[in-house]
Amino acid sequence: MNNIEIFTVYNFNHGVIHTNTEGLTHEDSLKSPAEGGNSINWVIGHILVSRDNVNELLGLPKICSEDMINFYKRGSKPITSMNAVKLEKLLEMLNESQKKLEEKIQQIDLKDDEQRARKLAFYSFHEAYHAGQTGLLRRIAGKEGAIK
Secondary structure: OOOHHHHHHHHHHHHHHHHHHOOOOHHHHOOOOOOOOOOHHHHHHHHHHHHHHHHHHHOOOOOOOHHHHHHHOOOOOOOOOOOOOOHHHHHHHHHHHHHHHHHHHHHOOOOOOHHHHHHHHHHHHHHHHHHHHHHHHHHHOOOOOOOO
């Protein structure tokens, strides 16, 4: 298999996100830390917006609308029930994106494309950072930790 390291990180990220969102409602996904910060809903939307950068590197179509980009990009205002994409839709988009991403990563050979390999490694790290946040945000939403 080509690019096993990057493939593995994206595969683990996907599993972590799904484990930490299991049993959450859309309303749960909108709860943010009292001290400030983003909700699970924003984190997953942000991951999808970032995946469009990955998709561009891999020659895959973008998945996010301009509105979605504006609501979930870095530095955007906190997401609200008025502008949030439903959690179920975000997870559906993540699943569709994951399938295409994993297939493409296995098909290409990054051995002689150091610049693209570095960018993909950065984006996989960025996603792992946010995937890890979903564990804490799950608890903030009032649920027991899912990864023990």
